[in-house]
Amino acid sequence: MLKSGPVWAAGAMSGTSLDGVDAALVLTDGTRILDFGRSDYRPYTESERAALHAALGRWPGEAGVEEAAEVVETAHAELLSGLGEARLIGFHGQTLAHDPEGRLGRRRTHQAGDGTVLAEVLGKPVVWDFRSMDVEMGGQGAPLAPFFHFACAKHAGLEAPVVFLNLGGVGNVSWVDPRQPSAEVPGAVLAFDTGPANAPINDLIRLRLKGEFDAGGELALQGRVDESVLEAFLAHPFFLRMPPKSLDRNDFHDILTLVSALDDADAAATLTACAAAAVARGGEHYPAPPAAIYVTGGGRLNQALMVALQSRINCPVQPVEDIGLDGDMLEAQAFAYLAVRVARGMPTSGPSTTGVAALIGGGKISQPD
Numbered sequence: 001m002l003k004s005g006p007v008w009a010a011g012a013m014s015g016t017s018l019d020g021v022d023a024a025l026v027l028t029d030g031t032r033i034l035d036f037g038r039s040d041y042r043p044y045t046e047s048e049r050a051a052l053h054a055a056l057g058r059w060p061g062e063a064g065v066e067e068a069a070e071v072v073e074t075a076h077a078e079l080l081s082g083l084g085e086a087r088l089i090g091f092h093g094q095t096l097a098h099d100p101e102g103r104l105g106r107r108r109t110h111q112a113g114d115g116t117v118l119a120e121v122l123g124k125p126v127v128w129d130f131r132s133m134d135v136e137m138g139g140q141g142a143p144l145a146p147f148f149h150f151a152c153a154k155h156a157g158l159e160a161p162v163v164f165l166n167l168g169g170v171g172n173v174s175w176v177d178p179r180q181p182s183a184e185v186p187g188a189v190l191a192f193d194t195g196p197a198n199a200p201i202n203d204l205i206r207l208r209l210k211g212e213f214d215a216g217g218e219l220a221l222q223g224r225v226d227e228s229v230l231e232a233f234l235a236h237p238f239f240l241r242m243p244p245k246s247l248d249r250n251d252f253h254d255i256l257t258l259v260s261a262l263d264d265a266d267a268a269a270t271l272t273a274c275a276a277a278a279v280a281r282g283g284e285h286y287p288a289p290p291a292a293i294y295v296t297g298g299g300r301l302n303q304a305l306m307v308a309l310q311s312r313i314n315c316p317v318q319p320v321e322d323i324g325l326d327g328d329m330l331e332a333q334a335f336a337y338l339a340v341r342v343a344r345g346m347p348t349s350g351p352s353t354t355g356v357a358a359l360i361g362g363g364k365i366s367q368p369d
């Protein structure tokens with residue numbers, strides 16, 4: 001068990017976009033954020049990315065999973081060895097498959113990368129496998145950042161309910177009320193995945209233009225939204241479900257066939273509008289209107305997406321940089337914060353974040369030999 005008081009922890013996240021690994025240092029006692037430290041990024045090479053893509057949707061023991069895990073462990077070891085001052089590592093790994101409802105058989109979630117290997121290589125305790133316990137206990141296993149987002153709102157000195165919106169491959173929101181004494185009390189936090197965000201836009205760009213993503217939203221800004229596609233998208237039963245709810249990266253993959261007849265710009269504009277409309281639909285579930293929506297993740301750099309969001313949402317939609325946070329690193333920082341909570345036996349999720357029946361602490365701790 002970690003001694004009491006604040007410690008520097010490093011968190012690392014390999015997100016659903018499969019672009020690379022983010023790592024960042026946070027000084028925390030597991031409740032408050034005292035300081036943010038250095039951060040770094042390690043992109044995957046083309047061949048590494050191909051290995052990860054090939055393993056998407058696969059479970060432990062299936063073809064390609066060991067290779068993917070090796071890619072994840074190598075990239076993390078390289079990146080984290082440069083963040084020397086950390087006492088403890090929070091290692092999320094790479095989600096390859098996520099099925100909290102058991103639609104494919106058994107309820108489970110799979111993050112590639114073995115924390116025991118990293119603990120050995122780095123010579124430090126590593127907290128990992130953050131999601132499995134939550135799913136085993138009946139939760140969605142995601143999102144896990146909400147308790148951290150609550151601490152961010154406190155750290156930024158906010159005094160009214162706000163929403164943190166993460167626009168990665170998938171979108172997720174944390175509605176938080178910083179007037180509450182703790183993230184764990186009822187009414188402090190409500191979180192859920194909103195729908196697909198960048199993943200379908202990236203897939204479109206990759207398929208048609210051999211690029212990685214719609215930089216700045218330039219292509220979408222030139223196109224027109226096909227309202228019938230948008231309507232068909234919003235008819236998906238996911239939007240009728242009450243939170244908590246979470247998604248796998250490819251749950252909405254069929255959306256690409258809906259835009260197959262559109263030209264490139266109209267298809268990009270339509271997928272971008274779908275991502276924004278999904279977030280706006282999520283607003284139906286907020287316990288009270290937020291004073292602002294603070295956007296983190298790569299999607300905040302997509303102007304078409306930010307404009308589409310603001311046009312559908314009644315409060316200011318701003319990048320998290322406006323309250324002094326780092327939108328490239330917030331998820332990595334979240335896993336540093338959560339690692340300290342796990343090491344101290346504090347909960348990492350609860351009924352209002354993942355739908356798990358009671359507050360629970362997930363995560364395994366691996367010590368170096």
Ligand SMILES: Nc1ncnc2c1ncn2[C@@H]1O[C@H](COP(=O)(O)OP(=O)(O)OP(=O)(O)O)[C@@H](O)[C@H]1O
Nearest residue numbers: 015016017168169170198213215216297298301302
């Ligand atoms: N300049 C930019 N313009 C437009 N979109 C961008 C830009 N930079 C990044 N993105 C988008 O953001 C994505 C990366 O976002 P981020 O790193 O937050 O996702 P992630 O962490 O992999 O995903 P998740 O949060 O779902 O796990 C890219 O794949 C791209 O779609």
Ligand SMILES: CC(=O)N[C@H]1[C@@H]2OC[C@@H](O2)[C@@H](O)[C@@H]1O[C@H](C)C(=O)O
Nearest residue numbers: 095098142143144145168170172331
């Ligand atoms: C299963 C899984 O890896 N989910 C990710 C993914 O990426 C965004 C969204 O879907 C969110 O639910 C989650 O990540 C963030 C960091 C979270 O758990 O809060």
